[in-house]
Amino acid sequence: PALIGALLAGYSMASPENVGNRNEMVVGLCRNAAWALSNVARGESTPAAPFLSMNHNIMSSSSPPGSLSVSLLTPHHLAHLLTAPERLDPPPSPSFGTKRPSHANNSSSSSMEDDLQPATWTEVANEVCWLLAFLTAREESAVDYLLESSSSRSMGRSTNELCQALACRLHVSSAMATAAVGVAHFSSVDAAIRMAIPCLRIVGNVATASDGQHVTSLLTANSNAHVTTTIAMGSDHDKGLIPQSLAQLISLGSSFSSISTGTSHGT
Structure with missing residues (x-):
C-alpha cells in the first residue's frame, strides 16, 4: 500500500493545469514507485489481489488518482496512468529519440548518462504496463475485476476505460515503430517494440482469462479521446485499435526483417 500510495499521490500532483506534471521529482517518484511495484508483482507466487481494490470497500471506482479514500x-x-503521456508529456519531437525501457534489460548496470536523464510520463506508463502485465497473469478474478469494473454503457454503446487505455498504448507504440522503420531508424524501432511487449502480454492474458469473456472488450476498444491527432492519423476509427495495432505489428515483423537483412548495422 505504501508504494501504491506514493504512485497515486505523485500522480495526483500532476495535471495539464498543474505545474506538477513538469516536476522531475514528481514524475520520478511515479516512475520509481511503478517500477518497484512491477518488480514485486512479477514474482510467480505473488497474487494480484493485494495490489487491487477488488476486495475492499472503496467510496468510488472513479475517485481521482491519489484520493486518500483509495x-x-x-x-x-x-x-x-497508462494514458498519462498523451495528457502530461510535452508534444513529441519530430526527430526520433530513445528512452530507457527498464524491463527490456534486467541488468542492474546502466550508463550514467541514462541515469541523469529526467523521467517522463511515457516511462511511468511503460512501468504501469509491466505491472498490469504481471497482475493480469495471476488469478482470473483479478482480470474479471479489472475489466468488469471499468465497463460502462452510454447512448447504447458499451465502453471499457481500461481497454481503451491499453489500446492507446499499443497503438502509439505500433505507430511509432512503423514510422521508425519507414526512415530506417532502428534504435527507435527497438525502443517502440519494447514498449509494445508488455501491452501484448496484457492483451494475451485478458483474452485467455475467464473462457475469453473479455475478448469483445479488447476487439472493440477505441481510444480516440486519448490518442494524439498525429498518432491517430491513418487508423480506421470505425474499428478497434487493438486489432489494427496487432496487424500493424505483424506486418512490421516482415518489413523490419527484410530491411535489416539488406542493411549492415555493424552488429
Whole structure:
C-alpha cells in the first residue's frame, strides 16, 4: 500500500493545469514507485489481489488518482496512468529519440548518462504496463475485476476505460515503430517494440482469462479521446485499435526483417 500510495499521490500532483506534471521529482517518484511495484508483482507466487481494490470497500471506482479514500489500485487509476503521456508529456519531437525501457534489460548496470536523464510520463506508463502485465497473469478474478469494473454503457454503446487505455498504448507504440522503420531508424524501432511487449502480454492474458469473456472488450476498444491527432492519423476509427495495432505489428515483423537483412548495422 505504501508504494501504491506514493504512485497515486505523485500522480495526483500532476495535471495539464498543474505545474506538477513538469516536476522531475514528481514524475520520478511515479516512475520509481511503478517500477518497484512491477518488480514485486512479477514474482510467480505473488497474487494480484493485494495490489487491487477488488476486495475492499472503496467510496468510488472513479475517485481521482491519489484520493486518500483509495489505498489500492482501481481500473480507473490504471487507465489514467497508462494514458498519462498523451495528457502530461510535452508534444513529441519530430526527430526520433530513445528512452530507457527498464524491463527490456534486467541488468542492474546502466550508463550514467541514462541515469541523469529526467523521467517522463511515457516511462511511468511503460512501468504501469509491466505491472498490469504481471497482475493480469495471476488469478482470473483479478482480470474479471479489472475489466468488469471499468465497463460502462452510454447512448447504447458499451465502453471499457481500461481497454481503451491499453489500446492507446499499443497503438502509439505500433505507430511509432512503423514510422521508425519507414526512415530506417532502428534504435527507435527497438525502443517502440519494447514498449509494445508488455501491452501484448496484457492483451494475451485478458483474452485467455475467464473462457475469453473479455475478448469483445479488447476487439472493440477505441481510444480516440486519448490518442494524439498525429498518432491517430491513418487508423480506421470505425474499428478497434487493438486489432489494427496487432496487424500493424505483424506486418512490421516482415518489413523490419527484410530491411535489416539488406542493411549492415555493424552488429
